[in-house]
Amino acid sequence: MNISFPSNPGPLLLLIAGAKGAVASTVAVAVLALQRDPESILSSLTTADKFPYLGPPQAFQMVGWDQTQKTLVESIEDHGVLPERLWKPYQFELGQITIREAPAPDLDFRATVERLRDDIRVFGDLFPQARPVFVNLLPAALRTNPSGCQSLSELYKKRKIPEPVDVAYAAAAVLSGVPVVNFTPNEIEIPPLLQEAEERGVPIAGRDGKTGQTYLKVVLASALKARRLFVDGWYSLNILGNADGKNLVEPGKAEGKLMNKTEILDEILGYPVGERYPAASHKVHIDYYPPRGDAKEAWDVIDFLGLFGLPMSLRLNLQGRDSILAAPLVLDLARWMAALQQAGKSGLVPELGFYFKKPLGENPPLTFEDQLVSLRILEESCNRILAPQPSSTPSGPMRSPT
């Protein structure tokens, strides 16, 4: 049974797995800053002026889970994403955020899901007026072959967790009627979960937040395509020194992210880049480089051909900040999910491709232009249902594209 959460505008409640990580702890400070100094954060959100029926855009609360024993404040200090002057004013409130211990790794799948569902009930009791959205911010996991189970009861029969633990978190959210944002590269969108989500009116958005280098890759690839400039090769290098970068040193854990970062280019352009060469000419590397911490750097070398096949080349150097780019997107996605659920949308939401490296669902928009158009159409369809204009014709709940 879904937990009954109020449909009146109340705050959005972020339920975050990995709540003390670099991105989530930045979100925590942003949530508190929204309460005291909203403009400082709202100016960075893509949704601040959307969805008036959700209530004020600054109304957020956060809870979550983590496996580290460190406090949230200690984690913020360790990640070094934010200078002290930005988080110190909220030190007391940060200590009040409820972050539950992650379920023990030796629990089986069913017990893990049940434990997490209990937690979600407790979170609901803590914030009875709030509308919850689950956000997966767990570390990148080893790629597994999805189990092939067709139903949750089949998955329950497995003694051990068959997929990354993220699946158990997502299952607990779906079974509680809570929308899911999968910001990680981990594959959680398995058939039994999608089926449950469709049946319970739960939207799922993912996968792998598109924050820096890949965001600009989509923009540039779309621009080159629009001018019929032929991309002959694209070399992308990233260095980063945060926990995510350290984790991605393990090839099995980087595999999903590298695939997401690589496949997207051919999909946008509509041809395989470098097919005339004996080896791939779209290359993506991620390297762990401790001195940089969260302040990552990315280089792109783009070789392209113009009239008469004459070669040209472009260099892009992004000196970004991983969690600073990611945190506002998490807040935006939570607002989208609350609006979509209220509008009756369930299952995968390919129209949110703007926000993801690996947009899931049928026919996600690929070029930058198409992604912006999709967002606008999606917003308009929410508005038609949730804030009907006097002249507009009434319409039923939204359906996924067929």
Ligand SMILES: NC(=O)c1ccc[n+]([C@@H]2O[C@H](COP(=O)([O-])OP(=O)(O)OC[C@H]3O[C@@H](n4cnc5c(N)ncnc54)[C@H](O)[C@@H]3O)[C@@H](O)[C@H]2O)c1
């Ligand atoms: N920052 C970005 O720009 C960006 C972009 C796209 C995707 N992502 C993805 O977002 C995710 C989070 O990134 P991050 O930089 O915050 O990572 P992080 O390593 O700093 O944080 C992960 C957190 O998860 C916790 N954790 C580990 N196992 C857990 C479990 N079983 N239950 C609960 N908590 C657990 C860890 O203790 C840690 O606090 C990663 O998967 C990353 O690849 C980040």
